[in-house]
Amino acid sequence: MNRIQVVILGGGYAGTLAANRLRQNPAVDVTLVNPRPSFVERIRLHQYVAGTGSATVDYSELLGDGIRLLVDAATSIDAADRRIRLASGTVLRYDYLIYAVGSTGAITPAVPGAAEFAYSISEFESAAQLLARLGEVAPDAPVSVVGGGLTGIEAASELAVQGRRVTLVCGESLGPSLHAAGRRSVAKALRKLGVTVRESAVVAQVRSDALVLDDGTVLPSAVTVWTAGFGVPDLAAASGLATDALGRLLTDETLTSIDNPWIMAAGDAVAPSGRPLRMSCQAALPLGAQAANTVLARIAGTSPAALDQAFAAQCISVGRDAATVQVSRRDDTPIKAFVGGRLGAVVKETVCRYTVKWIRGEAANPGSYRWMKSGARATQLAQGQGEREAAV
Template sequence: MGGNTGVVVVGGGYAGVMAANRLARAEGVEVTLVNARAEFVQRIRLHQVAAGTHEAVVEYRKVLSEKVRLVVDSVMEIDARGRVLRTEKGVIGYDYLVYAVGSGAAGQQAPGVREFAYPLASLEEAREVRTALEAAPDARVAVVGGGATGIEIAAELAEQGRRVTLICGGVLNPYLHEKGRETIRERLVGLGVTVLDEAKAAEVTETSVRLADGTLIPSQITVWTAGFSVPDLALRSGLSTDATGRLITDDTLTSIDDEHIVAAGDAAAPKDASYRMGCQSAVQLGPQAAETVLSRIAGTQPAPIHVAFAGQCLSLGRRTGVFQISERDDTAKASHLRGRTGGVVKEFICRSTVWQLAFEARKAGKSKNSKGQGEKPKDSHRQQPVAAH
């Protein structure tokens, strides 16, 4: 790495790409992004991949600064003492590490889930759902999980004429205000979706889902969207994690174990803060993680993080959606956009998130900063919130 400071970002999702692009602005910093895939995945479009209406991948050259070195590899272990990553293909050294490994489907203990249900938290999983649906055009579908992903895939499939049952497990998307919830329920029912509130899936078989009260729901294809978990890389590397496996940090996103490790996105557990998982928090935490690294390189005190929310957008088919407006602290308001307007807003959000990554990449590529590493751009810690999941 010569005389430069080497920063490695692990994970090429929303937070990782934003962090890498922000780091690339600084002089004297060499940035490497390590990701298992050679393409960027728009996770907020995975329900469209499953339904066959979008591919949800973007070439990294369109969203990643030309100053960032992309390494397609999987990290197996973090050696914090030696500042080395052990990967499937070898080892990668670092001076500072940004831990942005994201999240995946939550592990499920209910009988039959692993054998017969299709999770929907990664591109591969979404493609498997699509393959199963294409092979069985008349199959009944049960979607387990009444959160944003469950609602979106249920609406997408019902709009295509599928017979869909949505098993919520509790209240339909508890994040929403009651008014927004009723709007979504009306749309789902209008599409023919059977919405089961407070119904819990107890077992999945090849042809049905058995509820906790013994009711059998016919289902030849069961899509499982009930919750997210994070990779166990930090845990198996001996770093401090919370109960869900997220890396525990202070209020600057710095690991409580090692000031050379900074976290961002779904896999970060900041002190005294609990942010909803999703790209809305990720695109804000990514740049702030980068600023923390740059401050530490410069020998200055990093600023505490701040995340401001705008709401939650959900698509309800290709032309309709809901934008649930929230307070900046992520508390849902009574007001929301609906119908065609909500659908337009959701599609704009999906596109603008990619534009946001590309904009940060271009700023890094054109940076003329000559004041040295650690200088903060004027918009530091003021990333605009994106109203998505």
């Protein structure tokens, strides 16, 4: 029997879970290509930069038997010939490819000085640079965090717990993805930690020792952390595959590339039907499982299932002893309900631990991972199509 070669690009939450799930078919050889030798818990990078926790796990603890880990990076995909060229010069052939390259920090080049003087927290290497820089400045030196989303909130609060003087520059508002009630909970916790929150503030320039706002205000800043926005690697677009404006691979609802039936995608770098899910490990794990299911279905000659998953909440750490768990509808719309304070911190930490536990569980028992479903996406897509037709 011929072996079936499946290559996965990206060893994050989606790619690692997909690799383990593919082991349900003993005829499949799985190669996981990742630029780092260790799995990075991106949801813990704010702890890593503050020195309150680690953010890596050895792949030997997460990957099932028989999965080949290749520490390398893809530079191009030849979809027509089903080959991938790696940075090392190696060329991999595949029968099926799962594109799970994740997301990257997006430091806005239009803001003068941002690329030179700001530090990202989105990837392990940039987080390590930030950790080193924080070690070079005095503990009471002013630190600025740009971006009032979940990453910015977590970074600002974690640094404040260490005694840092932190200013959080939010742009339009604090926690724009939260309900007003959840936003108030976060704001209260930040005040308790001594974080200065600047809403309706736009950064016009980043200096080595300060931020300049668009109203002319100069904020002293020995270290500037940039968390405003995420991008994705340009691998798919550079390889001639169809992508959305951000560079996410365009797929149908089975997570199959719209212009190549041998390529599936999962995680932050996929846009199913042009309507991507929120970038998060909450979305990445089910997407990884569903991309693997599509590959297995195609190998078996059966029809792959359409994307079906739901959201439950947004979990935001506000230091080590508090968190806000913003409850949402299954379509990710926030509602008034939330869990805050110490209980919220317990829930957040439990969720963080379970992300790794679920990956380990899939390694031990491929196909065992389950996720919350709603069936709502098909309705949303149908409504969206109706709206488009009505507008024509």
